[in-house]
Amino acid sequence: MAHFTCEVVYRGIFQKNLAARICRGIVLSSRKAGRWGIAFGRYGDSPQRNGIPAKDFAIVADTQEELEQNMARYEPKEVDVTICVDDTLSKGVESWAWYGLQPINRLTVPNGTVLMTSLQSPADLLKDIHKKEAPYNLALIPAKASFSGLWVYKEDHTEARILGALAKLQPGFLSLDAVCAAIQEAEWGSELKAASARKAHDRLETRPVKSTEGNRETPFSFEKPKWWEMREGVTIPAIPVGKPMEDGKGYVPERNPYFKKFATRTMRPVIDFDKCVKCTLCWIQCPDSCFDVTPEGLYDANMESCCGCGVCEAVCPAKECVTMVSEAAFEDNASQWEMWRKDKGAYQTWMTNKIHSKEHITRSHGFRFRGQYDQEIKQDLDQGGIDITAGIPGENAAGKQR
Ligand code: SF4
Numbered sequence: 001m002a003h004f005t006c007e008v009v010y011r012g013i014f015q016k017n018l019a020a021r022i023c024r025g026i027v028l029s030s031r032k033a034g035r036w037g038i039a040f041g042r043y044g045d046s047p048q049r050n051g052i053p054a055k056d057f058a059i060v061a062d063t064q065e066e067l068e069q070n071m072a073r074y075e076p077k078e079v080d081v082t083i084c085v086d087d088t089l090s091k092g093v094e095s096w097a098w099y100g101l102q103p104i105n106r107l108t109v110p111n112g113t114v115l116m117t118s119l120q121s122p123a124d125l126l127k128d129i130h131k132k133e134a135p136y137n138l139a140l141i142p143a144k145a146s147f148s149g150l151w152v153y154k155e156d157h158t159e160a161r162i163l164g165a166l167a168k169l170q171p172g173f174l175s176l177d178a179v180c181a182a183i184q185e186a187e188w189g190s191e192l193k194a195a196s197a198r199k200a201h202d203r204l205e206t207r208p209v210k211s212t213e214g215n216r217e218t219p220f221s222f223e224k225p226k227w228w229e230m231r232e233g234v235t236i237p238a239i240p241v242g243k244p245m246e247d248g249k250g251y252v253p254e255r256n257p258y259f260k261k262f263a264t265r266t267m268r269p270v271i272d273f274d275k276c277v278k279c280t281l282c283w284i285q286c287p288d289s290c291f292d293v294t295p296e297g298l299y300d301a302n303m304e305s306c307c308g309c310g311v312c313e314a315v316c317p318a319k320e321c322v323t324m325v326s327e328a329a330f331e332d333n334a335s336q337w338e339m340w341r342k343d344k345g346a347y348q349t350w351m352t353n354k355i356h357s358k359e360h361i362t363r364s365h366g367f368r369f370r371g372q373y374d375q376e377i378k379q380d381l382d383q384g385g386i387d388i389t390a391g392i393p394g395e396n397a398a399g400k401q402r
């Protein structure tokens with residue numbers, strides 16, 4: 001008797017359907033291979049919110065009895081494969097129900113695998129992925145994050161490629177033939193998608209990660225309130241008033257210490273302080289009160305509070321003053337304004353490099369305006385079409401020409 005367990009860590013709403021398809025595909029493939037399977041979402045993540053990390057699980061077992069035995073627990077405490085379909089989650093998972101940051105590899109068993117879609121190198125990803133006490137493997141499918149959720153489904157074959165890769169990682173449970181047969185029979189499947197699964201299976205590269213490798217930072221955490229510390233009734237305390245910044249000038253608002261910190265973010269704002277016209281719109285509109293008012297009257301987005309919603313970019317009236325850039329391009333949460341104040345020339349160079357990186361790893365949640373998906377496909381094709389069409393080169397192009 002044997003079983004295999006995996007989790008799919010995804011961005012709530014944005015990747016909801018993608019994660020569901022992956023887990024459903026695992027179950028259908030396991031049945032094709034004569035095994036038993038089940039998929040389910042993490043209960044605590046049910047009230048899904050845009051971008052909040054969430055998890056689905058899939059279990060495959062040799063027998064029905066073994067499957068039932070594995071289901072007799074709240075959720076898996078360890079998994080053979082952690083599937084991550086947005087590489088900014090390599091910085092850690094702070095889900096709806098989680099009080100702090102959970103390293104992406106936290107549930108991965110020793111010598112298990114973290115399977116990710118990413119255009120980053122393993123070395124770059126390991127700057128973010130927290131160090132783990134036991135060795136494990138990092139398997140990469142070259143692709144940018146697919147935001148295939150409720151609003152827009154990007155038929156970029158990500159689900160098929162993950163399933164093909166999984167067949168390579170767990171051949172004892174999911175044969176490639178079974179995966180391809182299940183894909184072709186699924187309501188979203190096709191022969192082209194099965195071909196994508198085969199390609200991902202053949203090309204998947206896996207790199208062993210030693211217990212000495214990875215980000216050494218201690219993940220952010222805070223104490224859960226004890227039951228006797230909770231107050232009667234439902235009360236939401238107001239956020240305390242902030243304080244002046246320097247010599248009584250400027251203003252730093254207080255922030256909710258319990259609010260999600262970093263892991264909700266797939267993008268962050270980069271601000272060109274030389275272009276700011278001090279209109280205050282970003283400060284007024286930011287839903288998380290992120291902006292510190294600097295002594296010069298500029299606005300510095302505090303990265304310990306920013307959820308990456310992009311409202312500041314949308315409301316800023318100054319051209320190219322606020323630019324949302326992929327979170328994958330950053331390794332710390334330092335103040336941009338402090339950097340600008342210290343050396344304006346160096347800041348310009350840093351900022352230009354960061355904004356330039358956007359061209360390579362553009363991220364979008366696919367719901368900001370009607371027609372955005374079409375526009376993105378065209379842009380990708382204009383740039384060579386490698387990212388979105390990575391499953392079957394030219395396939396999306398052909399689709400768009402019809
Ligand atoms: S992206 Fe901008 S508006 Fe949104 S939370 Fe961050 S600083 Fe605030």
Ligand code: SF4
Binds near residue numbers: 276282318
């Ligand atoms: S919205 Fe733009 S121009 Fe206005 S204060 Fe904020 S950064 Fe400056």
